[in-house]
Amino acid sequence: MNNDDVISTLNDLIETCKDGEQGFRTCAEDIKDAQMKSFFTSRAQSCAEAAAELQQEVRTLGGNPETSSSIAGALHRRWVDIKGLVTGKDDEAILNECERGEDVAKRSYETALGKALPANIKTIVERQYSGVMKNHDQVKAMRNQVRAAKGNA
Template sequence: MTNDEVISVLNGLIETCKDGDEGFRTCALDASDTRLKTFFTNRAQSCAAAALELQSLVRAYGGDPDNSSSLGSAVHRRWIDIKALITGKDDRAVLQECERGESMAVSSYSQALTRNLPESVRTVVERQYQGVLQNHDQVKSLRDQYRS
């Protein structure tokens, strides 16, 4: 795999992390339960830290790290805002949209791991992927709790 290919994969994951950061921050604003607000804020900080780690790797491979989130993320956040208005900031609805966003992150990381990444990069991506899976599972569990 060339350096440019590694940089491209990493920049895609940076975009995913930025999407997660912004998405979780939006969810924190829309949630009414203070425990959820704290959870979402902590997850946003984790996504931001993951993006910084990936940006460092991009620089190590001689590239310019991505600094923005995707258009899809902006659309998704807007959908969260609209759905929250319609449902009166119902925490379950916010969690459902958050879970949808985390499913997209799981997909992005699993796709990246199908690539022939250098071992040092693969190690970071696999570790972060485990965090993404944990986020997804926690959001799903919280959503199920709010279903009751």
């Protein structure tokens, strides 16, 4: 894989991280449960740190790192806002949208890991992918917990 391809792959992941950061911040603003709010705030910070790490790698490779989220991420957040107006932004709806965002992040990292990245960069991407999987599983578990509580109410 040539240097430009590695930079392009990393910039795609930076956008994914920025999307995650903004998505988690939006969820933190809208969710009612204090513990979930804290979780989302923490995850937003982790996404920001992951983006910064990837931006440094792009600089090391001599490239210009991406600094913003993707258009698709912005559109997804807008859709979440519109859907929230219709559903009243209940916690289950927010968690459903958050999980959908994490599905996108999983696919982005899986695509990157399918490429012939340099070993040092692949190690970073694998570590971050592990974090994405953990986020996804935690969001899904919280959503299932909220859904179960609704069923028992």
